[in-house]
Amino acid sequence: MRRAVEARARHLGFDAIRVTRPDAVPELVERLPAWLAAGHHGGMAWMEDRADQRADPLTLWPQVRSVVMLGMNYGPETDPLDLLGQRDRGAIAAYAQRRDYHDVLKGKLKELGGYLSAKGDVRVKVFVDTAPVMEKPLAAAAGLGWQGKHTVLVSRTLGNWLLLGAIYTSADFAPDDPETDHCGSCRRCLDICPTNAFPAPYALNARRCISYLTIEHEGPIGREFRTAIGNRIFGCDDCLAVCPWNKFAVTAGEGRMAARADLVSPPLAELARLDDAAFRLRFAGTPIKRTGRDRFLRNVLIAIGNSGEPALAAEAERCLSDPSALVRAMAVWALGRLSGTAALRGLFNVHALGEMDEDVRAEWREALDQAGNTAA
Template sequence: MPISISDRPQADLRGRLEARALEEGFSALRICRPDALPHVPAALAEFVAQGYHGQMGWMAERLHWRGDPSALWPQARSVIVLAESYTPDETPEASVAHADLGTVSVYARGKDYHDIVKKRLKRLARWLIEQGGGEVKVFVDTAPVAEKPLGQAAGLGWQGKHTNLVSRELGNWFFIGSVFTTLDLEPDAPEPDHCGSCRACLDACPTGAFTAPYRMDARRCISYLTIEHRGPVASELRGKFGNRIYGCDACLAACPWNKFAVAAADMRYAARGDLAAPPLARLARLEENGFREEFAGSPVKRIGWGRFLRNILYAIGNSGRPELLAVAAERLEDADPVVAEAASWAVGRLKGKL
């Protein structure tokens, strides 16, 4: 049942809400209406019609919710969009130059952000109910919510040419969470585009995944291919992965607005051990139980051992390191045919036959 506190003064609720969000560890807060995305349904429908979503069938299945937040929860009157910085302490792709090491995307080097951000959102939502009443729902990444367009509509940032949200105060190293509420809160103005003529992110993409500024074909994106794509990856694409074994930060790292990035407030986002650049040979010789232990509490664990091992073997094949030939050969008879094929490709590459 909705909690109603109609006689509670609302004039200063927004200011106290923002202060509370900063206390919780969020970096910024903005507000928009659930119906603030009139252009998104058509854009999403075209994205799916072009097949740019690849194997992410869930995008097509829940297109009506993802395109229209007001349809997700019709009772909602406001969407509170929050940013939480995870800015890395070092150059994010420094390990790309070390072919015998693997490169894991910055966001996945520490504790799984889903758990951290969602707990913060829930605490903030409970506080909001106590202070202003109403009902709430919280979302972070796993629900059919158009988080980046909502972030732009709320003034948190704008969707850059790499399609990710960019902020003049935070750069682009931040997670996005949202609190839907039945409270009628004053919305912020949308954030205009500040990319100008810059195309650094587009030029940085190793696989040419951007068909045009602001348009990406996920089927060519290394993040999609290493995380979402099941089965073998086309040879002409896997050969461009370099040593990226989970995700890719090339376009994010290239954005010049990162000069304004703020440090991560939560140390749990920092890389654990050698997770920023783990030795490929060691990872390739792990078995499934070892993989589960190594990546317990990490987003990496979500893709499963087989897919991760496939990525490691692609990195070994790209390494040009003859000392890794024997490591790849150990997986030639793997029970998983995708892993065995990746091992065969890696061996062929290292022998100079592919």
């Protein structure tokens, strides 16, 4: 039966399939609570919810006997690091340049799960990053790859570019051997991180991670991180892209996981003008839509502030009257970086005197203080 399931998975477009036991990663029972207790999950409160089920698949579903882990390649067509030099354009993480992987994988997992259930008269449950399932440790235990020092799964054949899905089943399959860690002494992924998000190898502090800050974090991004964000407007591929194991990877190419051309390096000026309806239309079917327009424009305005392009100041100025306080606050920060002292004070007199939001007022105070110090 397993061979038939593997053949079906390949037919559906999965690039890797391996099996592990539900109790294959017993150390999660201690490791996950320690990570949460340290606050490294930041504002992702959902990580705390049902933490016992994340750490132990048998707690989530006592009937599970095997965990089928599947991977789909989303290897980018070009080096994501090349986007960072295009300061007037936004850099979007490679996975988000494509159709939302939740939609792509979930439908295929359901089809494969149905096939398995019918083939073997067994029960199944399918998961794609929306349930209390620790996909990366389970994928490593199944032998899809190993968790690198940046905590991302690394494959010897597909590099860092794997989207993961899981099928819990009551079928009793023989487990595969876990993959050996092949990182060796390399620490490129740790050293390239712009915000020092790795307190130690194999440990991630999400509160400092650009992917977390630009996607999951809800409010203003701390000033200490804004310059380091550069033009990354949704996620960050630095630690993935620098991994030497990518030399064995292949691009996803055309078809199911092909990148959308308009999302590879979109102009910041164009993105800064999106209202909610235009945002929803442009990013329909992508992971970006789930973050919401206001947080996305927050990121775009930070990138504008980092661009060094005075011509983009007009786009930030337009956002000073935005309905969202979060957008207005980041517009002020961007203008503080791009405008001269006199221009900034003129904008303050027009836009700030009636401002009621304290975060926006604080940005104005900081921008004017910095402008005064620069002038002095």
